[in-house]
Structures are given as C-alpha cells and as structure tokens.
Amino acid sequence: MTESTAKSSIQVLERMMKLMDALAGHVDPVNLKQLAVATGLHPSTAHRILSVMVENRLVDRIEPGTYRLGIRLLELGNLVKSRINVRQEALAFMEKLHKELHETVNLSVRQGDEIVYVERTLSNRSMMRVVHLIGARAPLHITAVGKLFLLEDGPESIREYAKRTGLPGFTRNSLNSLPKLLQELDRIRRQGYAFDNEEAEKGVSCIGAGIRDDEGHLVAGLSISAPSDRLNKAWATRIRETADEISHALGYRPPQAAARYR
C-alpha cells in the first residue's frame, strides 16, 4: 500500500471509521457510490463493510444503496451520557489545575437559587481554611460560578431572582442592587469567566468559569478560591481553558459554522 501506517492500525476498522465519518458529514442519506468516492474505497469493499455495520445497526440501510447513521448510535450515546458524571470527569482536570496553581479548585453546581460545592482539591500545602466544604452552599449573586448561572438565565429571570431574594449582601463588596449585578453579568458575558471580589467572604476572592454538557447546557462551574492577595487575575484564562476541557470531556462541542444548517 502507498499508505503509511502511522502507529498500529487495522485496515478494515480504519475504513469503517472513514465510512462513519463520511456518513456523519452528510445530513441526508447517502448512496453507496457517493460513500465509495468520499472514502476512496472500492464500492464492493464499502458495501461489504457497510453491510456489517447495518447488521450491527451502527448504520441504517433505508433502502438498497441508501445509508445513514443508525439509531444504535443514539442508544449508545444515551448510554454514554447516562454514565457520565460531571464530578468524576472533572476530577482529573481539577487536580491538574491544582498542581499548576497550588490553590483550592472547586467544582460547583446550581441548586435553585444557590450554588452547591460538589468537589474540591485541597490546598494541601498552603494550609488555610477557605471554608468551602463539600456540600456548602452560597447565593448565586455573590459567587463567581453563581453569576455564570444567573447570566445563563437571561434578563427576565435575573430580575425575578433579584426580586425574590432581595440580593442580600455579605460583605461590603457584595452586589446588592440589580443595576450593579446586570453590569457585572454583562462584563462576565464578554470575558467568558467570572470573578468574586470578596463578595461572599472578606479576604477571599474567586475566579470561575462554566462547564457545559453535550447539549450545551451549563451544568457546573469550575472555580479557584484563595485569599485575595494571592489570587492572580491572570489565572482566569487557565481556569476557563480547564473548564472548557471538562466541557469537552462531557461531549460539549462549541457551536461552529460546520454543519449548522439543516
């Protein structure tokens, strides 16, 4: 063959993958010849491989010579999804970030009008009790991650949240009025990450970024919390990157121009 076998590979499997890719790239059912051309395979070869895929329901043969990705993939996908656990997926990334920045890394999710901390990597060296026990709660509007969730809600719900909760303040930095909050959220939208500048607790600041699942829903937030004098705002990018990596691990793919229509 003219092909260079990079590592180890199995020809048939590679070819099958090519066929899957080709099928993934076409929205409408594709016929055999198109697939053969698209993959560079001999029609008979493509046919043979496709037949096996059809038998195993990875591909549906709608009518002779007309193929598309099979519903079994939907089943398998749902299976994968049901097994994905945000906390578990995030853990490795959190530890990596922790090793890098040597500060407490938190994972939190929304629960009603509050943020709940579900995982953290302890700052095992710099012993200081930034009191974020797992299971601890805090109002949305005074935490970095909470603000991300508020932003996601949209203007109407934010207003309702403000009315419902009265935006209680905890320190003198707390955003205790709707205009201040809206302005802050707008900045967060542009930045892609959020700060908590001693709004929840005096002396403690926070940087947070959002984590999304395969459907694009904001499902959790990643944050670094530390004494304000130690917190470096330049870390924000790394936090966002890490959050994005976790999103990716959950199956999130940022909206692209590719294959958008139909």
Place this chain on the structure above:
Amino acid sequence: MTESTAKSSIQVLERMMKLMDALAGHVDPVNLKQLAVATGLHPSTAHRILSVMVENRLVDRIEPGTYRLGIRLLELGNLVKSRINVRQEALAFMEKLHKELHETVNLSVRQGDEIVYVERTLSNRSMMRVVHLIGARAPLHITAVGKLFLLEDGPESIREYAKRTGLPGFTRNSLNSLPKLLQELDRIRRQGYAFDNEEAEKGVSCIGAGIRDDEGHLVAGLSISAPSDRLNKAWATRIRETADEISHALGYRPPQAAARYR
C-alpha cells in the same frame, strides 16, 4: 472455525462489535482481561482492536487497561438525533398501516392545548372528506391523540387544563366535565391507546396511540379516523403496534428488566 458464518461478515468488525456490546453491558470502566474473557477474544487481539477504537474515540482508555464507551458515541448519537424527523420516520409505517386498513392515518403533535395534524395518508379510494387537513388543529380533550398527551401531563396539569379551557364540547359525546375526562384517561392508561367516539365531529370516530422518542417523551400520536360505522375497534392493537414501531425507529426502548440497575 467452529463458528457458523450466518451471512457475510468481517471477522474484525464482528469482534469490534462484540467489544462494544461488552462495554455497553458494563457501567463501570472495564479492564482488558475482563473484556477478553467476556468476548472470548485473545487479550492481544482485544487490545489491538481496542487501540484502534480508542484512536477513533469510539472507546475511551481512561488509564492503561481501562476502557469504557467513548464520548464520540455521544456526539454521533446527538447527530443521529438531530437528523431524526418524526414525520419522515413515521411516513413509511403510516403507509403500511394505510394499505392494511384502508382508512385515513394521521400523525399529530401537541402544540400547547391543541393537537396539530402534521401528516396524513389519504384514503385515496373511499373518497370522503374527513376534514383533517395537514395543519388543522383540535383541542386535546376531544381527540384520541390529544387525550394521550393529557394523560402524560399527570393529574395536576389535567386539572389546570380543564380549568383553563373549560373543556368546551363540540358534539354531544364530548367529555365536558373533569370527572368524565379523568375516568376516560384512566381507561386509556390501562389500554395503551385512545378512542375519540364522535367527540370532535358527529359521525367521525378515531383510534390513537402514542409515539415516544429515545428519551421516552411522548412526541407525537398516530391515529386512524373514519366514519364511525366503518371504524373497527379491533384495529386498536394494530395502531398501537405501528405507533410502537415508529417509537422504536426514533430510538425508544421500552423500559425492561434488562440492564436496569446501575
């Protein structure tokens, strides 16, 4: 080989499929040896095939020797889902049913408090104008499919619906009181299909069954409508079967004992 090759098949692909099945059957990550045993493959063979699957992200290798289904399956599944169109999937089944019963077959979806007809197979021989044009609407409580959607809502929402709409009657058979409606819905739950006994239009009756998607949500209804004297209640089973076939085509798998726990 001792194996009987049923039709044509490709050994490696069959083995890959076995590995996928094995992985699909285990909730927690599986190690190589387990997989080799479960599939009856030589460990080195299993490893080689798995490596290819990992490269193509059908499988995630969490750490050496630890495998689970890959997120790419989630991506592909979402792709499949986004391409599935209830109307399109239903059409073939509707035509089959139509050939069998020679009556108008309707596909309808819910829109707020109404049912909208989105597809129909014309009773091309017995020309009679059962006036169900595509796009036509009808209140939920006087149509077979509408009742299925109400049932799905649960008691609380049904009550709200009754209060909101006042359960307007259209013929003398219309269920215009909440108790009557609840009783009817209870029968429907036990049957698995619904009737409309001249409740929307005098002289016209209907049998309907629900269609569910891969997540189990009721997304549409299949119904037969005909002049009451021609409508055979024994058809209900066939209608339900056909609706189930369509659900299946959408990826719905009825909850089973199989692989339920964890």
Place this chain on the structure above:
DNA sequence: CCAGGCCATTTCATAATGTAAAATGCGCGG
C-alpha cells in the same frame, strides 16, 4: 417495447491482512 447505462450487490482467485503465542515491561504486594 427494447436497448443501454447506472448502480447495488455477489463472486472468487489472490495476496495482503489480522492473528495469537511468546516475549517484554510495568507495578504491586509479600
């Protein structure tokens, strides 16, 4: 109504391909 082209599918002789035993290497527990 037939001829001819197009395409999916099947066949089959051939050589390229995947196989599995054995070797290697790694990590863990006694």
Place this chain on the structure above:
DNA sequence: CCGCGCATTTTACATTATGAAATGGCCTGG
C-alpha cells in the same frame, strides 16, 4: 528483592479481507 498479574509489543504464519469482474435490477430515452 523477588515473583506474580496484567497490559502491551513483537513476529512468524495462515486466515482473512480484498477488489476486478460478473450479475442483476431499475430507470430512461429512443
């Protein structure tokens, strides 16, 4: 420190997948 269990890599080998060509079905246009 040794040995066991496991994943991984290597390699000689024969089974396996390959694709050119044949088949057959369907549609189109003369």
